[in-house]
Amino acid sequence: MSSxxxxxxxxxxxxxxxxxxxxxxxxGAEISITPEPAQLAPGDNVTLLVRGLSGEELAYTWYAxxxxxLSYLVASYIVSTGDETPxxxxxxxxxxxxxxxLDIQGLLPGHSGTYILQTLNRQLQxxxxxxxxxxxxxxxxxxxxxxxxxxxxxxxxxxxxxxxxSPAEVRWFFNGDALPVAVRLGLSPDGRTLTRHSxxxxxxxxxxCEVRNPVSVSRSEPLNLTVYSIDLKPPLKCAxxxxxxxxxxxxxxxxxxxxxxxxxxxxxxxxxxxxxxDSTTRTGCTIKVDxxxxxxxxxxxxxxxxxxxxxxxxxxxxxxxxxxxxxxGMAAAQEGTYTCIAxxxxxxxxxxxxxxxxxxxxxxxxxxxxxxxxPEEGQDVTLTVQGYPKDLLVYAWYRGPASEPNRLLSQLPSxxxxxxxxxxxxxxxxxxxxxxxxxxxxTDAGRYMLKTVTVQGKTDTLELELQVAPLE
Numbered sequence: 001m002s003s004x005x006x007x008x009x010x011x012x013x014x015x016x017x018x019x020x021x022x023x024x025x026x027x028g029a030e031i032s033i034t035p036e037p038a039q040l041a042p043g044d045n046v047t048l049l050v051r052g053l054s055g056e057e058l059a060y061t062w063y064a065x066x067x068x069x070l071s072y073l074v075a076s077y078i079v080s081t082g083d084e085t086p087x088x089x090x091x092x093x094x095x096x097x098x099x100x101x102l103d104i105q106g107l108l109p110g111h112s113g114t115y116i117l118q119t120l121n122r123q124l125q126x127x128x129x130x131x132x133x134x135x136x137x138x139x140x141x142x143x144x145x146x147x148x149x150x151x152x153x154x155x156x157x158x159x160x161x162x163x164x165x166s167p168a169e170v171r172w173f174f175n176g177d178a179l180p181v182a183v184r185l186g187l188s189p190d191g192r193t194l195t196r197h198s199x200x201x202x203x204x205x206x207x208x209c210e211v212r213n214p215v216s217v218s219r220s221e222p223l224n225l226t227v228y229s230i231d232l233k234p235p236l237k238c239a240x241x242x243x244x245x246x247x248x249x250x251x252x253x254x255x256x257x258x259x260x261x262x263x264x265x266x267x268x269x270x271x272x273x274x275x276x277x278d279s280t281t282r283t284g285c286t287i288k289v290d291x292x293x294x295x296x297x298x299x300x301x302x303x304x305x306x307x308x309x310x311x312x313x314x315x316x317x318x319x320x321x322x323x324x325x326x327x328x329g330m331a332a333a334q335e336g337t338y339t340c341i342a343x344x345x346x347x348x349x350x351x352x353x354x355x356x357x358x359x360x361x362x363x364x365x366x367x368x369x370x371x372x373x374x375p376e377e378g379q380d381v382t383l384t385v386q387g388y389p390k391d392l393l394v395y396a397w398y399r400g401p402a403s404e405p406n407r408l409l410s411q412l413p414s415x416x417x418x419x420x421x422x423x424x425x426x427x428x429x430x431x432x433x434x435x436x437x438x439x440x441x442x443t444d445a446g447r448y449m450l451k452t453v454t455v456q457g458k459t460d461t462l463e464l465e466l467q468v469a470p471l472e
Contacts, residue, residue, distance in 0.1 A: 033115060033131025040107055040135045041215040048102040048115055048131055056121050059412055060100045063116040064089045068393065068455040076412045085416050107135045122404045124396045124451055136213040137166045144209055144223040151199050151227050158196040158225065162209035173208040201227045270303035270342040273351035286356040291387060295327040299340035301351060307342040327357065331390035332454055335359060368450060368464040376469045379440055383448060383464060385433035391455045397435045398449040402461065440468050
């Protein structure tokens, strides 16, 4: 994270100072999240036990996903009141305990994944703990698929695939027994593919695969493999358009030679993959974008036939199969590396290009503007925040320096706000960081401070000197 300081004077009779610095966001090695019990099946109940909390927490926020994104928000819990507010990722099965642990009833396979607990203390400091939970499925019977079930000894290659829709440990069996060690050397790293070059007659027989996880085991039906001796193999017969007599020749030695059709020879690429913006190639560049504006990136390449496109953001695939990508409402959460991958569906070759997209410096600044600009005693005033972060996690308003006794209110990701020690009952917070102060009196004049924290952990502090005109 970078640290910057920006001091600016905001006009008329209202003076405001803005400071921006690295966040008080930490991944605490002290916080641990452990599922209890550890081995889980669909329908089970589990508690994600939390250890290592300080005991000074103001609120807990749980996320079911790899990042602190609002779309992964499960629930927010206010410690002082016991109020729990569900988020978009709440399934109706989750409940937060007073000690910060998370109970989940009647597990589903979709509950597997990363869980994040973010705590908020009275100094508006956040701490993050990570955990992982795996809900093991009851495994369906796998199927063994083969490139061929009749092979020629010492010439053909055998490829077997254990097809199963679920992630699981894979074991192979030959004629009912565990696969010999010598044959296991041909297994892929994930154990799902078995390859044997120059297959031998003694490898003919019944092959099975077995998938297993801590709660389930399932074995396939046997697949019978026949291996012919060279002297006993029936004459080869070419069938289908690829091996028709029009596409083959017989060599003087009796071998079949496949002729590649011209339309296949012309398949090339992709080559010269590039990302273009406004007719300018931007591959490898950093593109600066203003806050809340839009950007379109185009992917170009030389390929025949036309390639298939995949876009990725910070290494994660996006649901976009088009040759262009639209980025709208640019915010801090959309900063990062965008990659276009072009793949030729015939040659199966691919190429890629990347750009870095960042907010322009001017887009990051925020400002507090009172409405009305010159409020009078007895009026209501709204301290509006221009340029507030769209990936806002929490914020807090203070009457005076940013210390707990001066805190007016805080707002959590769920939208709930918590009254602080300085709250008079006349202050109301909004999702856009604005603060409404009702029925002003002369003692409301003075310094106000706003502190924001984004989901990326960036903290900003704004100050405003509010003046209240007396009634004449």
